[in-house]
Amino acid sequence: MSYVDDMHRELELLVRNHRDVPLPPPEEPEFHEFRPAQEARDMIAVDGSYSFLLNLSSWWLALVTVGLLRYSFDGTGFRRRDWRLVQRMVGVSTFEDYVSKQDDLHRSLFEFTKGRREDQPRDMVNEYRRFIEGQTAINFADDLEDAIVAVDGTLSEFPKQFEFMGRLVKVCEKRGHLLVGVSKDSQLHSFGHPLTDEDLMARVQSRLPRGAIAYARAPKASEAVKQGLLYGDIYYARLHPQARKWFRVDLGTFRDRPDFAFGQLAPYAKSLVSIGYPWPLMEAHRMAVTVRQLRPMYQESVIKAGLRMGLDVRTLLDGLTGVEGRKRSAFHEYLDKVARDLR
């Protein structure tokens, strides 16, 4: 039996489960059509990214960047009104004795990600990124009123004791902001269907009138699972008739007025560059990932500072990492290079 036979067997299973899967009854998901608002509020979009720079044994150095942009929409275009770029260097370790000497935040990050083995450094930095995103959003949103605060990802938080998401919700409620978390890609199966929620929406969207924009709420049971960690209601929304996909949108405020909330988001989803996805979030993302594009520059400053502190060049160069923290000098990297070069 060759790999081709394996492929046929496995692929057949995949295709059957994907294509021939029974669809839920017409009332599920429960679609609600809505209309874009005539006058959209300003949108504050927040997204973050990180890049690992150096790994020395069980210790990693990473740079976290959070971009915040405030936009207005006048019916014809997106006007940038304000911006913030926050950068924080973070050192994380997977060695417990070392972590025990760090501050509360680092210890919490360590505890929360414990057991994830080789993914732990990345997860710690990722959580740290979300923390900085939340802080940045809170600081900015507290100075404004009646805007849309759109953060990247879900409105959930870890570690619990820092409660930045809880504080963000409170600030938004106090200032009259509409708070949403928009996930670029979600693998949730809240409808209990073999298809992911996003795929399910795409499969049944033909039930909607042509050209309609709509949202559907995820079953409340799925929210209950995350009780205490989730700060909002989970929805799936198509924000433009030609949107390339449905997005998971967590609604943190105005939870009793989803028509209003999605009506406010829809005008920002009209850009031809990102149809169906709010343009300000797209730009916040582009702003944040500059940390990855400019990694060589940041690494250069790490090398210079390391040398001044007495580290030898070989150690520093061997410790340089890719964006996700893998050392360039890792043996696996060497094997990959040999495999590439010795064709």
Added chain:
Amino acid sequence: MKIGEIVAASVIDGLVAKLQLGNPEELRIAYPVIVEGARYDFYCLVEDVINEESDIADQLAGSSLSDVIVPKPESHEGYGGPIFYSKAKLRMIQLIDKETKGLGEPQTIPPYFSECRHATREDVELIYQPSAKSAPLGTITGVEPFYVHLDFEKLVEKPFAIFGRTGTGKSILNKLVCASILSRDAGSVLIFDMHGEYGVFSKTDSTEGLKYFFPGKVEIFSLDPRNTEARPFVLDAGQITPEDLVIAFQDLTPPMIDHIYQIDRRRPREVNLITAIREKQATDAEVEGGAIHLMVLQALQRRMGRFERLPFIKEGGKDAFSQMLALIKAGKSIVLDFGDFGTDPMVYLFVANVLARRLFELYTEHTADYPRLVIFLEEAHRFLDPRLVEYSIFSRLARETRKFNLILALIDQRPSRIDDEVRSQLANRLVMSLKEPSDVESALAGVPDKTMWVNIVAKLPLRTVAVLGDAIRIPTVIDVLEYDDLVIREHLLSPGNADEGAIREIAGKADDVFGSG
């Protein structure tokens, strides 16, 4: 106004600016731009405006989706400016020291992110400083009205050329150049006026000619005996040489040329060359010996018949040349009006060559006796075609006479047909729009940053000229001045130059010439 920031730079290859303009159409090739470095301002010219290829743009272009907002600078402001932006290639031309305001060659580059802005009047004033004998030729394109001066004393020190295809405004530019030379007393001019454009009023567009503005400095001669306003031009047939005929008839075969020289060698001195050819009877010995071919001789004689119809060629007549010389010696300029003969290229080529040859001989022998004279040669390629250049006096004029005060100015639409060696002698080039790639190449041969100038010249609008050479501080694209009474008076005629009474008198005659309607 800031227009962008520097994102790439090289002393050799120039600068690249990321533009912050909402619309790239606001910037054009050859516009002057200032890049503000830390120590220097870099005076640059726009070499190209670019929208780079983009995969995203490729994907989005042509979308038929409705109710979407197409990404344009005015609709999509990204975190770092417009998401789709243009770039400009800039060529560094001069460095301006911010402190001393001293100028220098660009031997370094500005830092990353240096701001670029349109050049202002104050910037260009530092670069183009008038001299004692400079005059404005026009305004710089892309700057608030600023008149760029050419140093006409330098211009007339060495051969120069005005190149441009038909209809681009060469004649107007030439008139301005002539008027500037005269107004600044940089020299005298000799113009072969084929189409009656340079005398009192132009017969083609009724604009004022040189005699109108400089009645005391310009004398008109005419080949046409009916032109009573001008002095009659008479050419003594005895002065004609074989080379004059070769140039005049351009299509002579090598055997014909050999026959001309042979007849010239054997003719009696009292018989002029044209008569000698026309009356040549080949002897049997000449025919049998192969010295004369009857067919060739007959063809030559038919061509010589054309001289019979030229009333200004007279056997032993009172030659106008000595009269012209006396005027030139007195610092006057000459316009030689061809009248109806201006449409006959043979006449033009013949007369121009005869006069230039005689001037050349005189100037080389008696340099000190004569003032600087600029000979303007239209249709220059007809005299300087590599096939004919050895017979033409003009190639020697271009190569040898700068030290003799006799300067050649070429005016032509086909620079590629002008002999390389002659072109290499040009110290200044005033290049207007040229479309034929070989002409653009030839017009700019030997110019620094030639690639950039090739691109610029190929896209020049009408009435715009690229000036390159030592008569201007830096190579510059100029919107040529309007040529009219007011402009010339305002910019070229200082009170001392204008003979107001004479001008009024001449202007009064305009009604007689063109009617008062």
